[in-house]
Amino acid sequence: MIDTPKPAETAADNPELATNHGTTGNSPDNGTTLADSDTAPPDSPPAEKSPEELRQDIAALTQQLQEQLQQTESFKGQYLRIAADFENFRRRTLNEKQELEQQVKGNTIKELLPVIDNFERARLQIKPSSDGEMAIQNSYQGVYKNLVDSLKRLGVSAMRPEGKPFDPNYHEAMLREATDAHPEGTVMEQLVRGYLLGDRVLRHAMVKVATAPEPVVISEQEAANAPEFDLSLSSEEADEQQ
């Protein structure tokens, strides 16, 4: 343990010496010269050092080596951690970049959706009476069609939630209405059209949701108990049956 560090130390300190001996000398010769070179740099006359001093030197050097080794170990750990962190960072940045692209696209298109809404409202509200008005109506509806086609090419599609069960992933409940025409939890009407971009939701459809026919008036305490839950369960079964 004490011997081994010495050659390493000298080799590190005096690479020239080490290589010279390595090429020219034999193994015993090598050993002695290395021992010489070890003590030579700090104190030129090695023979004058007492064994006690040499032992102290060795102890000091061993301790130094231990410290260095520990330091190396900690640096290695640090390096590995940073490398792993960086790898994670790179992977995440790549994902985020793709995500960001989609998000920017989504945000941009989202701002254009009110234009489409207004075109649709105009089509519903305006009743052209003369030929001239008809021509104007057709031409601006042509612009609308153009816009819709462009958005379709970008991957935008409209939702058709009517009649489907309410799903908070795609729909936003605005109001409820008691009815027996639809099972509970069905989307009755779309108030504001929802849009998808690919499989991401661009805008959630604002919808009217059906509830059970009789709006049962239940007191606070009853509501806390089972009946409400049973009700919902039975309506779910009804859903499945349909």
Added chain:
Amino acid sequence: MGKVIGIDLGTTNSCLAVLEGGKPLIVPNQEGGRTTPSIVGFGKANQRLIGQLAKRQVVTNAENTVYSIKRFIGRRWEETAEERSRVPYNCVKGRDNTVDVQSATKPLRPKRSPP
């Protein structure tokens, strides 16, 4: 290696961040938002909805959607009468006079984080 996260639990919205390179970085939620509504909805078939998802279905399921729970965390039953009258979900008196929430399936207790 584990990371430390910081959570701002707000009455209405919550936010979550990690330290990265000595600077806090907000972790966006699944929908890309930097804050998430502090709402939990207990849907049918025992499904649990949180955040925006829960907020969108609150109209259809007001009794089983818990929001503003921070008003009740760590407070006594008798000092919250006014707040209790303003929420559509059902509050019940819990152990040690806490305010628990009666969901469709079981009573839930808002937890106070250790001081």
